Amino acid sequence: MFEIFAQYLQSKIELSDQELKMIEEVCVVRKLRRNQYLLQEGDIWRYNAFITKGCLRTYSVDDRSMEHVLNFAIENYWIGDRESLLNGTPSRFNIDAIEDSTLLLISKENFAGLMKSIPQFQDLVNLIIERSFVAIQDRINNSISLNAEEKYIRFIEKQPQIALRVPQHMIASYLGMTPETLSRIRKQSSKKQ
């Protein structure tokens, strides 16, 4: 279980056996069946979570009970609600498993401890946040610049692995369009080629 996380870490930073052990000791394994929740709206999120297997989504539910997918995450990605974690406020989001999944959870406190005692780990975490910011800014740029078809094309280019394994109606939601619209776009796009 931990092996995958260890490999991920070692591909990014240098870690002594002892440091690796420190990390292992604070990891808690969490398995989820398809459709099970990792986090429900209203809960407070207190972890950092690394996915070793599977696929999850973060989504919000609006007044009209419509779901809006904010994010997908698969193996070797982090997931969680940074807002709730940072502010200690109840989450406005839900996270559930799209496939049977396995995660490693590290509590906020333990995570802070690791960052303090392992500088490379701290640097890695900072880098990840920077990268997430850049990625999400790109998404904002796309959402205000592109039409529905262009958004879909960019999505496939940027995240082909995800495009292949999540249901189409969730992709539509992620892109801010209806499933019907995405279905028609796909039909048109395939004709063009």
Next chain:
Amino acid sequence: MFEIFAQYLQSKIELSDQELKMIEEVCVVRKLRRNQYLLQEGDIWRYNAFITKGCLRTYSVDDRSMEHVLNFAIENYWIGDRESLLNGTPSRFNIDAIEDSTLLLISKENFAGLMKSIPQFQDLVNLIIERSFVAIQDRINNSISLNAEEKYIRFIEKQPQIALRVPQHMIASYLGMTPETLSRIRKQSSKKQ
């Protein structure tokens, strides 16, 4: 000039006189007249910039020469292109002054030095990035969940200071709608009250 930045820093973290001086020494003042560029597409951005006076915007330009505003920033905010700074790649964005403005620039190298030698500064920077991420995620959520009128209302609620000082057509661009649409929405909204 530096006074405003010093106050900002001291309101967030504890700093000795010596530490404050270290920071001051690496700050470079940059004044911009209205409409002047801080960064142009294709340039590489190598700083962290703090605004002590004025108002700026970050925007992209698409194939059809349409401008799309990604961000506004005013006094006591940071601005720059994190993507270009992080990756060392040419910027895809432009940043220019909406009002006559004054900024303090700290080069990437000096900034890294400050973070190394002043742990509280490091913490502050991390916190800012975390917060930016949360804010931008909220914007994504709005952009996929809300219609044009709702987006505008949220924007005024969240950023009233900015709503009052930037031209309406730039707000429209920021919200991903045409100026005409925003104009009509404002008319309708004002009738409702």
Next chain:
DNA sequence: AAAAGCACTTGATATATATCAAGTGCCTGA
């Protein structure tokens, strides 16, 4: 193996938003 439930598609129509084209009023710079 049949039944039920999804996910996706397709068609008809409605609605929100964009586009194009004037028109108004207010700054601003010569």
Next chain:
DNA sequence: TCAGGCACTTGATATATATCAAGTGCTTTT
């Protein structure tokens, strides 16, 4: 101080996308 140029508004129309309603074919459950 006047002329020109913006920023914003308004109207008419076009277009993209949403909504509603079936219909099809898989997959899952029993």
